Amino acid sequence: MEMLCTLRSATEAQRKALLSAPERLEDFLDDEEDFGDTDGTRFQELDIGETWHGLQYLLTGSAWEGQAPLDFLVRGGEDVGHIPSDEGTARIFTPAQVKQLAEALQALSPDTPRNRFDAAAMQQLDIYPGLWDEPPDDVDPLGELLSYFEELRKFVRQVAKRGHALLVHIG
Structure with missing residues (x-):
């Protein structure tokens, strides 16, 4: 089963609605109609597919640990719950946490991810999807x-500029 990651913005009203009704x-x-939103603001979404675990490694130097807020793809935020249809999980970060994350990402040197890339180490650490040292030709x-x-x-x-929360779903 593929494990894909989607990030989605959420208003404060949506964040509260999800935490009070995780089901x-x-x-x-799945909703394109801004679930639980009353101000008409459209959500933003980013699908990073199977790269989530590799990005976690490049951001933190670790498969499952790391310093907050840069470990946000695998840790942190508040657990929203599981999705039975895809066995996925989701965590949501407050607007204040998203602002801290945005600042940390902007402060990170573009050379840091490039310098942390180590296909052999990523393969040894079983960084998903596990094709780092022998990727397909293309x-x-x-x-x-x-x-x-x-x-x-x-x-x-x-997302931070809009003052929104951030949902991280891996499933």
Whole structure:
């Protein structure tokens, strides 16, 4: 089973609605109509697919640990719950936490992810999806990760600028 990651902005009203009714998480993720939102603000979404674990490693130097807030892809935030249909989990970060994350991502040197990339170490640590040292011929793992890293920085900055919360769903 593939494990894919989606990040989605949420208003404070949506964040509270999800925490009070976690059984509605799947509705929120599937809903294009701004679940629980009353101000008409459209959500923002970024699909980072299977790169989430590689990005976690490049951001923190660790598979499952790291310093907050840069460990946000695998830790932190408040647990919203599980989605039975895909066995996924979701965590949500407050607008204040998103602002801290945006600042930390912007402060991170673009060379840091490039310098942390080590295909052999990532393979040994079983960083998902596990094709780091022998990728398919048409895939440049470092290039793909760096591209997603830039998209991630931009996305989190936009979510923070809007004063929204951030949902991280891996499933």
